[in-house]
Amino acid sequence: MNQISQPTExxxxxxxxxxxxxxxxxxxxxxxxxxxxxxxIVAIAIAIIQHPGGLDSFNPSIITENLDVLFIGNSFxxxxxxxxxxxLFAKTSARHNRAREVFKLQWLEGTGKFxxxxxxxxxxxxxxxxxxxxxxxxxxxxDKLLAFEEAQDQLLQNYLTGPNFLPLVLFHxxxxxxxxxxxxxxxxxxxxxxxxxxxxxxxxxxxIIFGLYHVRMTQVIPLSVIGILLAYLTYASKSLYxxxxxxxxxxxxxxxxxxxxxxxxxxxxxxxxxPPWELLIPGFIxxxxxxxxxKKLSQNSGGHYVQE
Amino acid sequence: MDINQKKPGFxxxxxxxxxxxxIAAFILANFASYMIYSGEPQGEIFSVAQxxxxxxxxxxxxxxxxxxxxxxxxxxxxxxxxxxxxxxxxGVSLAVVxxxxxxxxxxxxxxxxxxxxxxxxxxxxxxxxxxxxxxASLNDVRDEFxxxxxxxxxxxxxxxxxxxxxxxxxxxxxxxxxxxxxxxAKD
Numbered sequence: 001m002n003q004i005s006q007p008t009e010x011x012x013x014x015x016x017x018x019x020x021x022x023x024x025x026x027x028x029x030x031x032x033x034x035x036x037x038x039x040x041i042v043a044i045a046i047a048i049i050q051h052p053g054g055l056d057s058f059n060p061s062i063i064t065e066n067l068d069v070l071f072i073g074n075s076f077x078x079x080x081x082x083x084x085x086x087x088l089f090a091k092t093s094a095r096h097n098r099a100r101e102v103f104k105l106q107w108l109e110g111t112g113k114f115x116x117x118x119x120x121x122x123x124x125x126x127x128x129x130x131x132x133x134x135x136x137x138x139x140x141x142x143d144k145l146l147a148f149e150e151a152q153d154q155l156l157q158n159y160l161t162g163p164n165f166l167p168l169v170l171f172h173x174x175x176x177x178x179x180x181x182x183x184x185x186x187x188x189x190x191x192x193x194x195x196x197x198x199x200x201x202x203x204x205x206x207x208i209i210f211g212l213y214h215v216r217m218t219q220v221i222p223l224s225v226i227g228i229l230l231a232y233l234t235y236a237s238k239s240l241y242x243x244x245x246x247x248x249x250x251x252x253x254x255x256x257x258x259x260x261x262x263x264x265x266x267x268x269x270x271x272x273x274x275p276p277w278e279l280l281i282p283g284f285i286x287x288x289x290x291x292x293x294x295k296k297l298s299q300n301s302g303g304h305y306v307q308e
Numbered sequence: 309m310d311i312n313q314k315k316p317g318f319x320x321x322x323x324x325x326x327x328x329x330x331i332a333a334f335i336l337a338n339f340a341s342y343m344i345y346s347g348e349p350q351g352e353i354f355s356v357a358q359x360x361x362x363x364x365x366x367x368x369x370x371x372x373x374x375x376x377x378x379x380x381x382x383x384x385x386x387x388x389x390x391x392x393x394x395x396x397x398x399g400v401s402l403a404v405v406x407x408x409x410x411x412x413x414x415x416x417x418x419x420x421x422x423x424x425x426x427x428x429x430x431x432x433x434x435x436x437x438x439x440x441x442x443x444a445s446l447n448d449v450r451d452e453f454x455x456x457x458x459x460x461x462x463x464x465x466x467x468x469x470x471x472x473x474x475x476x477x478x479x480x481x482x483x484x485x486x487x488x489x490x491x492x493a494k495d
Contacts, residue, residue: 017387022396029479142464144452 395485
């Protein structure tokens with residue numbers, strides 16, 4: 001086991017007086033704008049190329065009718081900006097331009113155990129997440145916003161239940177977000193906030209920004225809680241891998257369930273009704289037990305590198 | 309003053325300059341709105357009225373420039389990161405002051421909102437007559453503007469406007485603050 005060397009030279013951001021939280025804010029805004037704009041442009045470009053009439057008879061509704069095009073644009077934007085873009089931007093905050101140091105992409109002695117625990121946690125917390133979704137829906141939202149989010153839901157539902165190749169759907173909805181969003185949020189943003197504020201504030205802020213980034217006000221509470229959980233997993237395990245695994249299982253679970261049991265997944269009971277107590281109480285208890293276990297495991301694990 | 313020495317805070321100076329720029333921008337924006345919206349709509353999809361908020365946003369970059377220049381005058385040279393931070397604070401301050409002024413104006417002069425809504429409805433009606441937008445969408449447009457007239461200070465309208473202003477002014481002023489810090493460092 002070799003200890004990682006600690007470079008003493010300061011990063012570009014430090015040399016130029018950029019506070020770590022400011023770097024995080026700059027990148028959150030830049031990445032979001034770049035991602036939204038480029039994802040849209042790529043989707044339109046692919047739709048125009050695929051459309052038999054070309055640009056002359058192009059209509060924007062073609063994109064919503066060909067959802068695979070929309071998801072290719074989305075994945076492209078995520079990989080280029082949230083993933084690779086964050087990697088490049090993080091070099092400004094890393095000593096000797098070593099982005100790895102910022103991202104906590106490291107396999108420590110206990111990382112395997114943390115990954116298993118993370119998967120367990122994301123499974124047992126689902127009833128709690130459903131409960132939080134239900135609470136979120138009790139807030140009075142403007143009709144226009146509800147209609148917009150319903151349209152978004154319908155698009156996703158159409159894609160998940162459409163005649164698509166399951167591994168491809170998993171790639172767009174589970175693999176790409178699990179890696180790219182984790183690199184950006186738990187990898188970069190959380191590390192930068194952690195350098196500027198107390199742990200609890202950094203974890204909470206990272207989680208809330210993750211919740212808001214999805215631009216779904218009717219789901220902002222459950223998404224923020226998932227964000228905080230993933231942030232805590234990264235903090236407790238000192239590695240990004242458990243959060244990537246948990247994020248993947250969370251999204252992949254929804255994809256597989258929607259693929260095989262669409263009538264259950266998209267029923268009113270699943271989205272708008274409070275989950276039954278017989279599901280909620282075990283959910284809360286098991287989540288509490290696994291979080292306690294996670295804390296114990298974190299206290300017992302060292303910071304030695306098995307593999308750099 | 310040495311660049312690494314402990315420096316005084318910049319919040320107060322930044323807020324004062326931002327408030328001054330916000331008041332000036334607000335007066336200019338509303339004067340221009342009054343001039344544009346008291347006229348007759350021409351049935352244009354893209355008009356000067358729509359571009360004006362962006363012009364005001366670009367002009368507001370002056371707040372970041374003035375705040376950084378003032379702070380540099382106080383402490384000497386600063387790093388570009390500090391300039392960006394001052395710019396970001398200028399942007400947030402601008403958004404807060406302009407939102408407060410907007411609420412104040414809506415309360416004391418609600419007719420301006422009605423004038424804007426009526427102008428836009430007429431503009432859309434002309435667009436529908438020209439066949440640029442479908443007739444069917446007119447009712448939605450009317451409903452939307454009528455909601456704004458009936459409840460101009462609703463939480464969702466104010467919240468959305470504040471978030472948009474904060475993001476726009478912050479980006480513009482962050483850049484202007486950063487560039488000003490770089491230029492003053494060269495000087």
